[in-house]
Amino acid sequence: MTAPNKPVLVGTVALRHVQSLTVTEGYRVERIMGSRLVQATQPTNQTIVIEAVLIGDDRLDQRRELERVALVSRLLVANGPTGQTAVGIAVVAGLTTTLNMQVTSLRFTQSVAKKEALDVSITLVQVLPAGQAATPSDATKGRLASATAAVPSAPPPNPIARVPGDPL
Structure with a gap:
């Protein structure tokens, strides 16, 4: 038996x-x-690309929620006050x-092969406040991970058997 698929929180x-x-x-x-020598001086911002499938009766609601998150992420960056530590999602x-x-x-x-599902591709780029290093501390990441684990979530969906050539 395989472990349930853990969600990715965007x-x-x-x-x-x-x-x-x-x-x-x-x-x-x-x-x-x-x-003539070169040196790696500092990390650059991260880029994350997520490919997912929205399945079920709430797939259109999830689509709208992702669109809202995208708009909010842009507003946070554009309207964030100087010195603010969190400027994105x-x-x-x-x-x-x-x-x-x-x-x-x-x-x-949305395709004919998967009428009851939506494929989604999300590209995210790290945007840092002025003066902050490109990588937050491990302590910050640990606090975020523990806080996120405390957020209640819906029960896991029924497992879907994956068979090559079989549309979702």
């Missing part, structure tokens, strides 16, 4: 049927003055817990 929306989650991180590389998953994310792309696809 802002306030719990995505239960995540197909893939990609976290891209890099380092800013700068040339050392007066030398949080993404909590098994792979990462990242703060200050902004939705930069949201794509929904």
